[in-house]
Amino acid sequence: MTQHTDVVVIGGGQAGLAAGYHLRRQSLDFVILDAQATPGGAWQHTWNSLRLFSPAAFSSLPGRLMPGQSGEEYPDAGHVVTYLRDYEKRYELPVRRPVRVVGVHDDGRLLHVETDSGTWQARAVISATGTWWRPFLPAVPGRGDFEGRQLHTVQYRRPQDFAGSRVIVVGGGNSGAQIAADLAHDTELIWVTQRPPRYLADNIDGRALFDAATARRRALDEGRTDTGGVASLGDIVAVPPVRAARDAGLLTAAPMFTRLDTHGVRWADGTRTDADAVIWCTGFRPALSHLAPLGLRGRRGHIATEGTRSVQDPRLHLLGYGDWTGPASATLIGVGRPAREAARQIAELLSR
Known part of the structure; x- marks a missing residue:
């Protein structure tokens, strides 16, 4: 029809x-x-x-x-x-x-x-x-070898599903920070980011982000210097659960691992860490x-x-x-x- x-x-x-x-x-x-x-x-x-x-x-x-x-x-x-x-x-x-x-x-x-x-x-x-x-998963060496759980942001629901497990959360954006904060109390958490986490000031929320994005678009349309938009302010909005976990010292990020193996990840210095699950908060x-x-x-x-x-x-x-x-x-x-x-x-x- x-x-x-x-x-x-x-x-x-x-x-x-x-x-x-x-x-x-x-x-x-x-x-x-x-x-x-x-x-x-x-x-x-x-x-x-x-x-x-x-x-x-x-x-x-x-x-x-x-x-x-x-x-x-x-x-x-x-x-x-x-x-x-x-x-x-x-x-x-x-x-x-x-x-x-x-x-x-x-x-x-x-x-x-x-x-x-x-x-x-x-x-x-x-x-x-x-x-x-359309979740994105990076082509990290050994991703297909890992025998633990692998899931993307879209599949994560609650920390109780991982209680007592060693979980690696990958991603330094808002979803990575929020899910890491969610898991910080009930799991052995390792939070991994490509670069050190960049928190926006605690008094900045989506209102400022919208204004920054709009100002950047206007500058580009008028041929002026790129203001950097939201990225110039930081990557992570410190919503209350993230702020609380950060201030309690539970959100210490590690640099990105170099590859996965059967039971965990390997780091740039040659050491390795066992893991039960990897959660890809990678956009x-x-x-x-x-x-x-x-x-x-x-x-x-x-x-x-x-x-x-x-x-x-x-x-x-x-x-x-x-x-x-x-x-x-x-x-x-x-x-x-x-x-x-x-x-x-x-x-x-x-x-x-």
Whole structure:
């Protein structure tokens, strides 16, 4: 069965919902296709203790402030899931789920969005699938030899699953720090980072990060010196659990090991350490396989964009994948502005 609409939004997480909000304001006909069975996007699959980097009021999608969470300055993932579910309902956004997009094709006039439940023909497409579904694992020597547990951030849930074990957490970003702090009390933890951890000042949270990312994008667009953006401030936001573990001396990072072997890791000085599990907090890549039929991906898998708009095909917008598709666009507070611009540009394109 083939259905028709002005715009198909692929992905029903925070970026897809922000896109839907602004497409509605542009009076466009659209549908949001979400592969998940329930609302909440990737937030419903995170580890149990995950906290936002900002207070609720500074973690909101366009049009509706996130309410605070009782007893928590920084809301947890479950609170975000509830907010996204209510947001979707409040604005009566046309989300179809579970619908998995197989590929997007171009017939020269319309874009055909093929799914596991039929095809949609659209005049424009917004891809908002994020990165959670494409975890990155580094090619560390011996990774295939290790007989203990190996998992990525996306598979970690709670410290009780590792109680009494020797666990190596790899990664010096926010997920690495938060998961290391989560495990510091119940396991024999070794936290490994490529470089010494760089904590942001304790009074800095997601509000400052959003401002820094926006200032960097503005400077680059105006041809001024690169401000460095968020990276100039540090790598780790000291949310309360991380701050507490750090201040208790439980978050001492070791340099990266050189390889894994059957039962553990080997270090640069030739020594080795046994381990029961390795948790790779090593980031993500854009989940863009559904766009492969369009042949737009360049080096490193990115599609060239001006803002959110594909350089080669202005009918396609990419939203929520990081700074290359809008300053802080992978965050709740940051996705609103690029979503608004994408909807505006699409409305102008379709009115011609």
